[in-house]
Amino acid sequence: MLTLLFIINVAGTAAFAVSGALLAAKKKMDWVGFVFIGNVTGIGGGTLRDVILDVPVFWLVDWYYVVICSVSAVITYFATQQISRKSKALLWADAIGMALFSVLGAQKALSLGAEIPVAVIMGVFSACLGGIIRDVILNDVPVVFQKEIYITASLLGAIAYCVCDSLLDIRGLYAVAIGCVVAFGVRALAILTNLSMPAHRGLQ
Template identity: 35%
Template sequence: MCSLDFSWFNSGHFVDVIEWIGTFAFAISGIRLAAKKDFDLFGAYVVGLLTAIGGGTIRDLLLQTNPFWMSNSRYMICTAVALLFVILFRKHIVKLNITFFIFDTIGLALFTVVGIEKTLGFGHPFWVAAIMGTITGVAGGVLRDICIAEIPLIFRKEIYASSCLLGCLCYYICNYIGISLVANQLLTSFVIILSRVIAVKNGIGLPKLKSESD
């Protein structure tokens, strides 16, 4: 009698929810940095938006297709909600750092998978798809850091892009073996999330290039 309704959990809706979570977390990261740099409301909104949609926009320009956010206003709305959230819960947001880290990592995984699949759909070889997946995941953060006139974080700290690339490798192998698409998507996301969580928990980073004078 009492049957639970899992229709919400079907593929389309599920991806939508993940996309909201990812967009929201990316926007929050941009808005928080903007607040530290004394930005006004407009500036904070733009930096939040660039962080959230910048990677996908660069990907779409390189693929010679219409930027994805033009066909749906949800990304604008989601960033506005994120701005409101930061204004209202400013004092408490620090306590949510771990939550945002998780959201951000889930977003990274989804964005990477979306980037890979969109590029393959355009008929490009896999190495191009891997680059596009990584751009989708990380380029928004690079634009964010350029807007606040700092050296992009991902070039110096944190396993972030490396998780994307590991995910791309996983996707390629799964695809080669012939695993089903959904299983591949889940496994790739899992690899990205797990590798980032492990790296951050243990303070693992890529080795730095030594300067010539060292």
């Protein structure tokens, strides 16, 4: 189980780093910018989660996460043209990272003894804050604050994992898989159907 969680963590980190690097490509940044934005996206949410939970920041202990982000960003730098031919590559990479980190953030909080509501919030923070920081740095409106169904997908995935693990006694791989499928499934549905949340009409 620990090996599986490690693999999922690495996959989520790499997916987020790639999504950040793809956005750096849209901004026509150099390779240093790719690496920086890739790291901000890949480890930003987890960093703030650990600070809030008052535990050692994960990448200060396991430095290889910075290497994973950096390598993923550099590969994306050289493969951007090939990746860009695939429709909505940025959205899909971000969706994968979001689903994985929603569950991993909740899992870490529960393992530290947090209650379910706190664990759910930590899952959402892990999945969304890195992207928010990335978009703010690049002067974009964060996708989570637009009509996109993103935070909702993350929230549902984190809730599904916590309910399975803490209330239904469905633990380990099965709980992780259910949480990831729920988060990714909701986000994928939104991407494929252009489904979005209703926007406020604004002040009249």
